[in-house]
Amino acid sequence: MAPSDSDAIFSALADPTRRAILSLIGEHEELTAGEIAAHFDSLGRTAVSSHLRILRLAGLVAERRDGRFRHYSVTPTPADAVVAFLTSVYQNSLEQLASAVQGAATPEDVPVGRVEERSA
Amino acid sequence: MAPSDSDAIFSALADPTRRAILSLIGEHEELTAGEIAAHFDSLGRTAVSSHLRILRLAGLVAERRDGRFRHYSVTPTPADAVVAFLTSVYQNSLEQLASAVQGAATPEDVPVGRVEERSA
DNA sequence: TCTGTTTGTCAATACTTGCGCACACATGTT
């Protein structure tokens, strides 16, 4: 199976700790790795660093290096992959409001493309 | 950490095969386990059954027993948990879509509250 | 400059979890 971007994103979101980290970063503009690690007593810096690496490889967060610090922030775009998948599955119950969103947002940017699927 | 629903949902969505199964069911109204298994040459019935069990426990699919067959369909509501999380992180770029989704699925149940988070 | 400290990651190791398969079992049909 082609290791598409969705794989990395959904795998990254599968871990509760990573979702908590993502939420934590989302509450602020930027956070250093140390500030993030400080919020998790039960985790060492290595574990947090590893999680941040996975989030970064998935494109969910961006890192800005400033001296010996590394500031992490949320990247807005990659949620599209998740929304695209949900849209493709829940078309029936969502197509109405999809058109509503189209009217409100950009009409052409509504990817209903298929997600990966093993050919039989 | 409280094993909230989000855990089961995101874990279920983490596997590419399960996402493919979910997409496959979403393309049709209902599918039996055998029909689903027929679409995946590289998977036995046991594996597909196991995936369906996980999807069912996560509330992503519903099963209707008809004789010796079991018809699976997509349940529309549980996408709320995913959208709720995405909303909390990507408030800016998704609030329109999120409000639209919540309005169509569960109008009164609008949990934009915090996702689980380890207290420091 | 030269230590010493802080920040963050890398490497190697144990532990846990998850996936897929083979087999057996339960249920329903003919």
Add this chain to the structure above:
DNA sequence: AACATGTGTGCGCAAGTATTGACAAACAGA
């Protein structure tokens, strides 16, 4: 009884996670 449909169980293998120890990079102070 014989067959078909699906699932539960146990096993082997792979992947992910957290920890310990060590390392590179950047700053502060004497």
